[in-house]
Amino acid sequence: MKARNRKGIRSAKDIHAGELAVRGGTPVRDELAKPWPAWPQPGEKEWRERIEPALKKVYLSGCEGLPHPAADAFAGRFAHYCGAAHGRMVASGTTAVAAALAAVLDLHAGDDAGEVILPDYTFIATASAAIDRGARLVFVDVDPRTFTMDPASFEAAIVPGRTRAVVPVHILGHPADMARITALANAHGIQVIEDAAQAHGAQCDLGRTGALGHAAAFSFQSSKNLTCGEGGLVTTSDPAIIDRVAAFMDVGRDPQGYRWDYPRLGWNYRPSEYLAALLNVRLDDLEGQIAHRARMAALLDERLAAIPGVTPPARGPWCRRHAYHLYAVLLDPAAFAGRSRDDIVAAVNAEGVPCSAGYREPLSATPALREHLRRHGDSFRAMPCPNARRICDHSLWFGQNLLLADEPDMNDIVAAVAKVQRAFAADPQRGHDGD
Numbered sequence: 001m002k003a004r005n006r007k008g009i010r011s012a013k014d015i016h017a018g019e020l021a022v023r024g025g026t027p028v029r030d031e032l033a034k035p036w037p038a039w040p041q042p043g044e045k046e047w048r049e050r051i052e053p054a055l056k057k058v059y060l061s062g063c064e065g066l067p068h069p070a071a072d073a074f075a076g077r078f079a080h081y082c083g084a085a086h087g088r089m090v091a092s093g094t095t096a097v098a099a100a101l102a103a104v105l106d107l108h109a110g111d112d113a114g115e116v117i118l119p120d121y122t123f124i125a126t127a128s129a130a131i132d133r134g135a136r137l138v139f140v141d142v143d144p145r146t147f148t149m150d151p152a153s154f155e156a157a158i159v160p161g162r163t164r165a166v167v168p169v170h171i172l173g174h175p176a177d178m179a180r181i182t183a184l185a186n187a188h189g190i191q192v193i194e195d196a197a198q199a200h201g202a203q204c205d206l207g208r209t210g211a212l213g214h215a216a217a218f219s220f221q222s223s224k225n226l227t228c229g230e231g232g233l234v235t236t237s238d239p240a241i242i243d244r245v246a247a248f249m250d251v252g253r254d255p256q257g258y259r260w261d262y263p264r265l266g267w268n269y270r271p272s273e274y275l276a277a278l279l280n281v282r283l284d285d286l287e288g289q290i291a292h293r294a295r296m297a298a299l300l301d302e303r304l305a306a307i308p309g310v311t312p313p314a315r316g317p318w319c320r321r322h323a324y325h326l327y328a329v330l331l332d333p334a335a336f337a338g339r340s341r342d343d344i345v346a347a348v349n350a351e352g353v354p355c356s357a358g359y360r361e362p363l364s365a366t367p368a369l370r371e372h373l374r375r376h377g378d379s380f381r382a383m384p385c386p387n388a389r390r391i392c393d394h395s396l397w398f399g400q401n402l403l404l405a406d407e408p409d410m411n412d413i414v415a416a417v418a419k420v421q422r423a424f425a426a427d428p429q430r431g432h433d434g435d
């Protein structure tokens, strides 16, 4: 039976309390009446008082690009925030990973970068940026609770003489176990490049992300917790590395050299000054937003844990601060009467709570990488990665913007998940439309 008749009028049965919205019942949250916080958060007052003056300053300066004083000033400020000595803004997070790798390994165009180890649970750019720099990839498994690189799997993947770099990813905003990873890397002479694209302001026992390896890559793409639409940044405390990053992103120039000399091969991955001005304003808000997200995450942790089959995200003992780029729970399908994760996602979305499955495959299994392997037989290898597979099969992601809402909104998230779990457990056979 359909949930609504042709005129869209609900029957008494449809309004029955507890009926899933995906089956035509009333959603937990009316998203039109109560929209979730937008990301980024636009506002007339914000524009007038903070954004417009910052952009106007760039405009009136007459300098919108080279020699990028605003980008350099922001990069220095952000590096300092991370606890690193130097920063360089680039066009994207993907560029930042590639530039960091090239600079740390002192790669020239066409060089064989050797083997680079990375986790099998991450965004495609971690891999594609390394492939772009001539790396052969080695995928390793992740910790089953924090989803970050498993140091034991990393250690098992090391081949002396072949492994040149490791790229731990602070995935979803949770810092990787950098103490163990850097200890192993140091023991084997392996360079460490943090992929911190999702982890602005996260912290582990060694310090803040961006200052935990030889260099780190950040993204300011539109979904990120610090954004200017598109952009990236490399941090490091090694002056030689930052000079090589500068050459990589600015046609090979020596930042202290003559403009028309090109000591290295490089490309144009320079940012616009306007982007740096925007980031400079928004960096002022980052700490407050991190604290707010953490408070909301703690509420969710406590309340979602009470729902059968739902495991809230864990923090590793090394984690001092989770940046919550994403809030991810693990689902036990048995508690949802075996319903597919896609069904669960659709049902929670219909309750007015946006969520997604996130990465649905370990990176090494994606078509792009399978094709790369087919064409180039030695281009990558993968260690056994059962944890990455399980996480891909069972996770449910909520975006960081939801965590910028308040306690009653967190209760809507909990109510939606609880309602879906109860309904599926009670009535596993029914489809979405009540048929």
Ligand SMILES: Cc1ncc(COP(=O)(O)O)c(C=O)c1O
Binding pocket: 092, 093, 094, 095, 097, 122, 123, 125, 126, 169, 195, 197, 198, 219, 220, 221, 230, 231, 232
């Ligand atoms: C883990 C990770 N690495 C790298 C990137 C690449 O950043 P960008 O999209 O700015 O190129 C992203 C962005 O989504 C990411 O999540």
